[in-house]
Amino acid sequence: MQRRIVSLWFPRLAAERSLRANPVDAPFALTLFDRNSERIYDLCPRAEQPGLQRGMTLVHARSFCLDLLTRPANPDADQRFLRLLARWATRYCPWVGLDGRDGLFLDITGSSHLLGGEEPLLDDIRARLTRAGLSACLGLAGTPGAAWALSHFAEGIAKPEETLSRIAPLPLAALRLPQETCTSLERLGIATISELYNLPRATIARRYDRDVLQLLDQALGAIGEQISPLKDEQNFAVRITLPDPIGLLDDVMAGTRRLLAHLCKQLDKAQKGARSLRLTFRRVDQENQSVELKLARPMRDAERMLALFERGVSTVDAGYGIDMIRLEAIEIEPLGMRQLDRTEGKEKDSAADLITQLGNRVGLENILRFAPVDSHIPERSFKLVPAAYSSPVHSWPHKRPRPLRLFPPEPITGDGPQPPTRFRWRGRSLTTVAAEGPERITPAWWEDNDSWVHGLRDYWRVGTRQGQRLWLFHTPQTPGWFVQGEFG
Amino acid sequence: MSLPFSTIYPPKHARAHEVCGEGGLVFAAICAGQAKGPVVWVSESWQPPINPEGLLPYCDPGKLLVTRADSQLNVLASVETALRSGAASTVVAEISGNIGLTEGRRLQLAAEAGRTTALLVIPEGAGSNAAETRWRCNGVGSDHHPRQKHSAQNCHDSTHWRWSLIKNKTGTLSDWVVRWDAAAHRIIVVSEAGR
Structure with missing residues (x-):
């Protein structure tokens, strides 16, 4: 059976999707931040009249059109919308594929008679899309390439035998050739598909890569072209x-x-x-x-x-x-099948269930585990990672003793490189009886860290007569003493 | 009559215990380290988390499941959930306010139901009457030690704490001076009370 393909092109998919959700009565455009400025991503016909076009910076566009209304573009949502349209299009045929970011291919071989032929089928598609507020260009031919050429350059139907005659007068861009190749061929005086078709094949192949001939053959049906239908997403x-x-x-x-x-x-x-x-x-x-x-x-x-x-x-x-x-x-x-072994099983399951139960009360992101970080800065040597997405780390590097509770440095009075004998901290006066140190820690100069502006730190572990054991440090570069932790 | 340390420590399984004082976190960390299986550590999110590197001598930080709750109510609710599920061996909670008798009793029942030990680190004077035991842990001022600077002796190992049992549902009260033996990974009683 002769293959029949419909190419469906939505020239203003993004703008119309946005307008469908929220119509406005003014020149309208979508903007996207690209190459260091807000640029026009898509626009409605009314905005095109004063001379706006895609890719123009927003500032520039505003000078042409003062009452321009804009919204930020959302290309991901546009893609999701296109997928919805692809699913909708399966009402005409079971074989629907995406074409780039703004088009669809429908393989209507053997299903056009259900709507009374090809002409009524296209009319039906157009009527339904227009009712939905979408403008579409339609092309129907025997190959995806020819249908694409028709939908983008000369809407209509090409009967099986007239594929070549219908696409011959179209410009080279209708072959889906890249812009540079088109320009280069136009410089040689070749502007239309018929002119390219009439050239000896060997000369084209020698000058240009195989794409040119391949695209031409695909459009004329000499080489097949696949349309990949979308996979059905299973809804659980x-x-x-x-x-x-x-x-x-x-x-x-x-x-x-x-x-x-x-x-x-x-x-x-x-x-x-x-x-x-x-x-x-x-x-x-x-x-x-x-x-x-x-x-x-x-x-x-x-x-x-x-x-x-x-x-x-x-x-x-x-x-x-x-x-x-x-x-x-x-x-x-x-989640594949998993081989259970003797040791694990119930225990791991119950721990995961506990994380779920706790997570449902305080939020799954608040159930955490400690993980070591390779840093000599005490407050950065660990991180908290969500327990639901990590597994426990049991091998921790052994370092010098660290306090059980770390807090942001609190200044105390003291001078000189030796720990102060008496000092006041959190409203209590403490007397040093034992001190061990210093342990020098240098700041990580390659990182920006405001709390290390004082430079080097000499850490001391200090025991007091009152029973507290604190982690003090001295900053020799800008003299001062601080408490940063409590051993308990 | 003196109470032998070994009869009261480690804290009785499947009950809720309270601990206060500056050394309370160390007490909790040691108990967590000696528990088999995962430990749930619940605290309020405004508090800085405990430092896992400081935990290393007492307990493997990989065992910990840190839960950050936004209020004391949610801390208590999380503790109860964790206790009831029985998946953890010990649940440690850092509590900043008072616990009423109702809450304390609920935790006690949950601990029994889930066969899990609860350790509540409370501020001085808070706590509920439902607790099985309450401990006060303080560092012992190294008063009697000669003052040592630059000493090679590891003051971490020779730290002494005074662990006082200030509430006991099933016996008398007492206190002990203890120290942590890092090599043997256990707590050692240095002197009994009053000696």
């Missing part, structure tokens, strides 16, 4: 609708248990684990209540997850009753 969500509303905690937990069992089966099949879940309850008065669960480790063990949900579910106000429960895995991570 299950729900249960109840004939009668429920409200007792046990009933709700029983419902949750059923959902979890289903969800875990799905996850198991896909070799995935859930990292965060949302349980939504719809009440009979149409009110929604949801409970979120963030897990310390990706998991697909229904019984354990059920136990972790218990606290959240008990806070839900059932009102007049709940008639629908929906469970959705929001964050998914790969």
